[in-house]
Amino acid sequence: MLSNYGIGGNEVKLDADEAIIAIPQNRTLVAQKLTVDAPIKPELVEGITSIEKAFEHFKPEVKVNFETAEGATKVEALNFKNLGDFGMKGITSQSNFLSELETEKDQYQKIIRQLKSNKILKAALEDGDAKKALLESLGTLINELKENK
Numbered sequence: 001m002l003s004n005y006g007i008g009g010n011e012v013k014l015d016a017d018e019a020i021i022a023i024p025q026n027r028t029l030v031a032q033k034l035t036v037d038a039p040i041k042p043e044l045v046e047g048i049t050s051i052e053k054a055f056e057h058f059k060p061e062v063k064v065n066f067e068t069a070e071g072a073t074k075v076e077a078l079n080f081k082n083l084g085d086f087g088m089k090g091i092t093s094q095s096n097f098l099s100e101l102e103t104e105k106d107q108y109q110k111i112i113r114q115l116k117s118n119k120i121l122k123a124a125l126e127d128g129d130a131k132k133a134l135l136e137s138l139g140t141l142i143n144e145l146k147e148n149k
Helices: 051-058 088-094 096-117 119-126 128-147
Strands: 061-067 073-079
Touching: 073 088, 073 096, 088 096, 096 119, 119 128
Parallel strands: none
Antiparallel strands: 061 073
């Protein structure tokens, strides 16, 4: 009887009750420091059998400095409870600063869509007098909004 051998694999005996199975090729081990500061005294932690338990035990957090449009620095703490928190949505949902930027980006995209598709607005922007009247109307509207805060 032939045994199964592969590069980097382990022998799997067909007649054994408990066989050692080769590690699948699509597995990846990720090792990452979960805290900003190195521990004063390294600790051995046993019983962590899942990523969720590792996040629950270590409670990774990082403080991030964001620069506002005015050049000021805004510091926010980001906490990570699962792998999804590392994605764009996970980070944005934790940060007021990034949420505001996301809202602003969405508003600008809506304006761009209007500028590309609204024929009346396009025509008004191409005509000098209509453009001036539109800008004056928008300025008046902005001032009213500022007064009614």
